[in-house]
Amino acid sequence: MSNNLVCVRKEEGIAYVSLNRPDKYNALNYELFKEIDVCINTLKKDKALRAVILFGEGHSFCSGLDVKSVNRSPFDAVKLLFKLLPGNANLAQRVSIGWRRLPVPVIAVLEGVCYGGGMQIALGADFRIAAPECKLSIMEARWGLVPDMAGFVGLRELMPKDQALMLTMTADILTAEQARSFNLLTAVEADPMAAAIVLAQRLIQTSPDANAAIKQSIQKSWSAPIRQLLRRESCYQVRLLAGKNRIIAAIRQSKSPQKEYKNRQSGW
Template sequence: MTAFLTQQRLGSVLKVTLNDPETRNALTRPDQFQEIVELCEWLRDDHSIKAVVLTGSGASFCAGGNVKDMSERGGIFAGSPYQLRDSYRNGIQRIPTALYNLDVPVVAAINGHAIGAGLDLTCMCDVRIAADNAKFAESFVKLGIVPGDGGAWLLPRVIGMPKASLMALTGDMIDAKTALEWGLVTQVVPLAELEAAAMDVAERIAANPSHALRLTKRLLREGQHMRLDSLLEMSAAYQSLAHHTADHAEAVAAFVEKRPAKFTGE
């Protein structure tokens, strides 16, 4: 069995591609879930990587769960209700906790359909850029199931509860233009320009010190569920760490001397 994820290192940016085009990069196998979790664990420890671009191979970004497996009650959809619950808890639900909580910024380059768990996967990323042919759907209800991978928590935090409710309760598909209008994506470009556009954002992110990037992303994540006073305390603690990094000193010196900064990750 070939690896689900392919990787390409581009300076301080890592391009990661979901690589199972025959299934439209469906998320349905335990080994796929494990690859994503292990990637996040590795990225957490490698401070030389400052940003990730996540995209799909073929015509789709990610088609979500494999409907064929659902119809046959096979794979992760096999077994009793209790076994199915554990399949979700020990399987696909490991992805949102690993990817959403990853300190390295992730840019989703959405090259085609992002359906069900595929849409939720984009919401685990920090920035979303779509090709003009991309389609999006929170389509679980059309299959008589519910968002099982955290979509009911993720999607409202990206586009707001009213629009998330509309998508989740109708299961209807929206196009890239609507996704842009609703704030689901920040940019829509022709498919041929998607990788360049995503890399441009990733490189602009990666131009900054790795410590500051990781601490900033963590504050943004924690700020979604903390009180302001609690977040201010956390921000003060993080700021005290940031002020004592060599990259902070270099950034200030470069600003004063009007020259490009040279960051070392220290």
């Protein structure tokens, strides 16, 4: 899959997804929002997918909202924010929370700048690996806005409330090492793409069903009451074991004497 603003390349079960507005530091206009959303929905249907590496073309992840572009079409802003029910995710929120809803691990590779909406998207990933020179900021308050792209879902899992308030209210620009100290980053690496590939290759060596269950279980149970956590863990484990038992039974049946005799008779 490849198009103007989002490019996807797949190798050995890993999807390499890039934001492709390098001349604008991958700033988010309405079209880019739409293409990210379409990309996530397409990847969700890919049964062969094992991991996603998300990055920005031109050595910059994303500089945030392209305010001039959105202001030129007020109707685009309406389409970004529209939702039928308050608890649903609108388009602006789906480009962040959508990565959390994929049943595979998502790794964001951060270089250059990762500001505002870019930071919200990165917070939707399961892992964030940044280059040492990367600059990061939850920048919306600088423009008199509230961060409204669902990044708080990830942020509240990563840091205490007072630190999240401070970073959001001050809109401070952080170095990669500072962001790592706030737990916004998984790692800081001289070559973040190479590190992301190594991590993705490690992750795809384990069971995709187990990884999907682990991701869902941790996300849903992280701040849930203990009884819900225990119930969810048991449910996922039973499903996984039931699936393995079906596979084992099928293998045993295929190796039964009757099956072997029929296979020989048919010339297999």
